[in-house]
Amino acid sequence: MNVMMDTAIFLGKFLYYFLESVAFKIIPRKKKDVAGEIVLITGAGSGLGRHLAIHFACTGATLVLWDINQESNLETCRLAKEKGGMKVFAYECDCSNRQEVYRLADQVRKEVGDVSILINNAGIVTGKPFLDIPDHMVERSFHVNVISQFWTCKAFLPAMLQANHGHLVFISSIAGMVATGKLSDYSASKFASFGFAESLFIEFSLLNKTKIKSTIVCPYFIKTGMFEGCTTKYSFLLPLLEQEYVAQKIFNAILEEQVYLLIPKFAYFAVVLKHLISPKMMIVLGEYLGMDTCMDSFKGRVKENEPQDEMERKCQ
Secondary structure: OOHHHHHHHHHHHHHHHHHHHHHHHHOOOOOOOOOOOEEEEEOOOOHHHHHHHHHHHOOOOEEEEEEOOHHHHHHHHHHHHHOOOOOEEEEEOOOOOHHHHHHHHHHHHHHOOOOOEEEEOOOOOOOOOHHHOOHHHHHHHHHHHHHHHHHHHHHHHHHHHHHOOEEEEEEOOHHHOOOOOOOHHHHHHHHHHHHHHHHHHHHHHHOOOOOEEEEEEEEOOEOOOOOOOOOOOOOOOOOOEOHHHHHHHHHHHHHOOOOEEEEOOHHHHHHHHHOOOOHHHHHHHHHHHOOOOOOOOOOOOOOOOOOOOOOOOOOO
């Protein structure tokens, strides 16, 4: 093809989409109506998954809740119904088990219908130095944090492609863009999750499936219990995030069809800076931000003890 013509087309499109992105920063995006959509949330039994379920309960969407802990999952189901969820279905599911995912996906299709919004939220963290991580936990981290997303997407994406309608949501992590110590298995699995999600986003564009949306979420440490004991040196730059705050941000990002959501905003600067400075400068920056010690007092989730005050408040 003609190089000059290709270049002119590229520059025209690039400028148009740049101006569009600037406009979206100034003018609030229109929120889509999800009433009647079938929303499936993995890891819905606690933490962020539970908060997201309660947010969607207010919208008229049908909720499908998956969690390995059915007792916690049923509690989420109860809370969602209290907040207006008319159709809420809870299934016990180990998302790392491919056969179980496919079996329950068939059951969901028969009992509920085709899932149109898939929120891949299930995740685990080990939080140990690399050589202290048991082999089975390395495997478990990858199976839960990323490989399970291959199975859920394979299960529900065909119907979305056929209808050219759907939304895939991936809860990755800042640790999936900028690594830190004592999170080698977690960070590697989240890097993989981010790459998988971004690859699918590009693939939909190549297939001209413009009505299938993607949202890739990368938050800093969230106070869900999963990162119990983690610390932050400068909370005004990298705060430990409240569950409800993150859930609200994700909920809005889905309704506004944002592709990338990094929380807090400082993370955007940190990710760009990573690729501009030298490795030694990156180490110094990490020390300044306290990333070298943030995992020193890590305990992790000891027991389910979800705060009720935020979740019990009226949906907004």
